[in-house]
Amino acid sequence: MPGVPKQPIVIIGGGISGLMAARTLVEAGEEQVVVLDKGRSGGGRLATRRIGDVAFDHGAQYFTVRTSEFMAYVEEWKKNGWVTEWFGAPHVRYRADGGMNRLTRHLAEPLDICVRVRVTSVEAEPNGWLLHWVSEEQEYVPQTYDEVMPEDIYDPGNKANIRARALIVTAPPPQALYLLKQGGVQVDEEQASKLRAVSYLPCLAALLTLDGPSAVPAPGYIRAKDPDEPVQLVVDNYQKGISAKPALTVYACGKWSRAHFAQADEDILRQLLQEAQVWRGGSAIVDAQLKRWRFSLAETVYPGRFAEVAHNAPLLVAGDSFISPKDEAQHARVESAVLSGIAAAKRLLELL
Template sequence: MKIGIIGAGLSGIVAARELVRRGHTVELIEKSRSVGGRLATRRIGDGRADHGAVYFTVRGDALKREVQSWMSANWVRVWYADPYPRYVAIGGMNALAKRLAEGLIVQLNERVENVQVEEDGTVTIKTDVTKRSYDRVVMTAPLPQSFELLGSLVVHVEPALQRLVYVPTFVGLFECAGDVKIGTDGILDQELVPGVLKIINNRQKGISGTSLVSVYMEETWSEDWFEHPETETLIEVERLVREEVGDIGIQTRQLKRWRYAQAKDVWHEPFYQVSHHPIYLAGDVFLESDDPSGRTRFESAYLSGLRVAEAIEKNMDR
């Protein structure tokens, strides 16, 4: 079968790898200039800063086996363990995404405009570049974006799934002078000043040769400041950082807005098939029914991609 996957984040990449392994022809369509989604790393000066996923943890056997192979390949390592290992990608989280996507067909810088099912049962994806036809389609973008692309087909999606609410997150990226220290391991994420969720020094984390500090803001703060001008927002983020850790010699500053950073609720199935259509929804918001954490994370994105690929293979003759 020919399968199209919208979104080349972790779920999309994992699904593509598994489907290719099973002998299918797969294309990933990604609106950005790189794969990875929230496995995002930015070069600033001579350093690197993660500004999406900070680290990931492992609970289940499926990801545990995969991570062991990644460690053997020198793709990931343990950053710190308190009380369980926090894994980070060597060279930044985006480097892991790029390694996982090696050998896959990826159409970058291509924005999907709509998805429709033809009379013969194939699915057409119209982008700002061309039209593409597939036997099956997997949509891994944040649900509000996927629902918009589905257009009239959204009536076939359960209302409860359509009601899931996403919240934004702002990340301030600060290039600092000298050898800055943030906590023992390069992270502060407990009892911080109101508005600040966590502060990370990417040099202490081991992905940057210079002191680049990523400051993640709380959901409510990010919602309140979402429409403010960038300069004004950065000034406030910097003020809060100084209040928490003092003067760290900030030289340059940038801001990343994640509009759909995380869902406030989750769907307790690892994927969702749009009723009677060869279209599947996947991503970190889709959790396995026995997931012990109950929240979106790296592992839920990984498992969703894996499970949707398995389901497509199982149902390919239907």
């Protein structure tokens, strides 16, 4: 109908998967593509915290490249000065200039991205999807399929709706399923059970500002040999080149994080500081903060680059845990998130 604007394609999640999906759609000529993210900025698990002239990467520290498809993008990002090689072989670890979140900011530049928007349910309509949302500055709402407490959900009323003609959901599958369940969207049982099977490890990370150099060896990265060692990874963000002052990110392993997740921040920090004290060398800690990731790395993944939920209008679920059976690594990572977002967008273009 002339004069009536088309409803947008909406992407829930402005992590790297959602951003790459949106860029793929825009590059293919789609004009109305909107990315929604509940965070203060996009980027999701490509996260950088800045406190004055101190900076911490506290989600992914780097990414690796195993496919020529991803390498084509990385070559372009290298040329743009967005990423550089950090260390490692045979799979080089790439870091982002200025912090990992900066990469997603560059990727988001040409896109229409709305932040602090938490989608609370997705409902099917005859020709599209109806999304309810709240501003992240308002009440807490449950986040996962397993955390259903309908009485707690803040209902902003009918005004807070977004209509979409097609949807890509890149929130981790436990959260994606929750949104569909809230809106009464039926997912066929085979698909639903594959989505339900995806699970994530939590991760607790301490962000420590030091008054002098750390004892972390060059190039600012030390990983435990035993995957169950409480402190799994320590990164010196100064040596990494993103912080003006010595600043350590100390990651607990999944097992330790799960066992300690319910404890108070100060108790977790005290124990992590003790476990990691050798890495601060003789320097004192001038500030300590905690970051809690409920979803860090997927323990079990979805067998395929995206999931398609059959309905009147297209709905695809994508993200780092959607991995092709041909993927040689078979674990969730930045590369799998990128490839999933792109594959979901290409499939959507076929469906539209």
